[in-house]
Amino acid sequence: MRRGSDAREMGGGGDAYASMIVDEIKPRIDAMFRTQSGPSGTLLAGSSLGGLVSLHTAITRPGVFGAVGVVSPSLWWGEREIIERVEADASPLKVVRVWLDMGTAEGAPDESGQRPHVADTQRLARALEQAGVMHHVEIVEGGEHSERAWSARFARMAEYLLASP
Numbered sequence: 001m002r003r004g005s006d007a008r009e010m011g012g013g014g015d016a017y018a019s020m021i022v023d024e025i026k027p028r029i030d031a032m033f034r035t036q037s038g039p040s041g042t043l044l045a046g047s048s049l050g051g052l053v054s055l056h057t058a059i060t061r062p063g064v065f066g067a068v069g070v071v072s073p074s075l076w077w078g079e080r081e082i083i084e085r086v087e088a089d090a091s092p093l094k095v096v097r098v099w100l101d102m103g104t105a106e107g108a109p110d111e112s113g114q115r116p117h118v119a120d121t122q123r124l125a126r127a128l129e130q131a132g133v134m135h136h137v138e139i140v141e142g143g144e145h146s147e148r149a150w151s152a153r154f155a156r157m158a159e160y161l162l163a164s165p
Contacts, residue, residue, distance in 0.1 A: 012078060018057040022064055038066075039095065043161050045069025047150045052077055055098075059085065062092035067161040069099045071150050072106055072143075075120040083124050090131030098135040099157045100125055103143020136160050 021044065030037040044065050046054040051073035058068040059082075075083055086093070102121035110116055118139055125137040138156075143149045 014053050014056040015060065017053050018060050021057060022061045026064070039063060040066045043067035043069065045071065045099070045157065045161070047071035047073075047147075048145065049074045049077065052082060055082060055086075058096050058098075059092045063095070065096055067097040067099075068093075069157050069161055070101075071099070071153075071157065072102055072117075072145055073100070073121070073124075075124060076116065080120060083120060083127065086124060086131070087127040090127060090133050093128070093133045094131065096133070097161055097163075098128060098133055099160050100128070100135060101138040101140060101143075101153060101157070103140045103145065103149055105142050106145040 026037075026042070029035060035041060042065050044054045044057055045051075045068065048071075051070040052075065054068050055070045055073060058065050073082075100121060102118055104115060104118055107115055107117035121137070121139065125135070128135045128137075138153065140149070140153065143153075
């Protein structure tokens with residue numbers, strides 16, 4: 001993820017996060033518990049910036065995750081680089097089941113009254129479709145950017161991500 005390309009110059013740190021999850025946390029969990037440690041038994045999910053970094057991690061660490069939940073992702077971050085990355089090469093995601101969702105009430109409308117977050121999500125969905133990535137997309141009418149809204153669709157996401165392909 002481009003560092004410092006957000007308008008607020010907050011940086012990203014997505015690669016460090018991916019390394020922490022894959023190289024530190026996952027091995028510890030696999031050592032401590034009886035897990036199915038391969039991709040088919042490993043999924044990652046997050047909402048907002050967590051959804052963005054979950055998608056980034058699945059792309060940059062191919063072969064680790066069999067499913068990724070991308071809930072209300074902050075696709076605008078880094079000048080929409082993640083969308084461009086998937087449009088250019090979605091091959092790391094071809095073995096990953098992707099859940100993607102966005103609420104229609106998320107983000108402020110632009111000058112034309114459109115919600116850019118929904119348009120970004122639809123653009124990413126088209127890129128996944130064109131690349132042949134197994135995915136499910138929900139545009140939730142009236143859905144807001146909140147834990148309450150995300151929890152209302154958590155069961156559907158979990159059912160989709162945990163189902164056999």
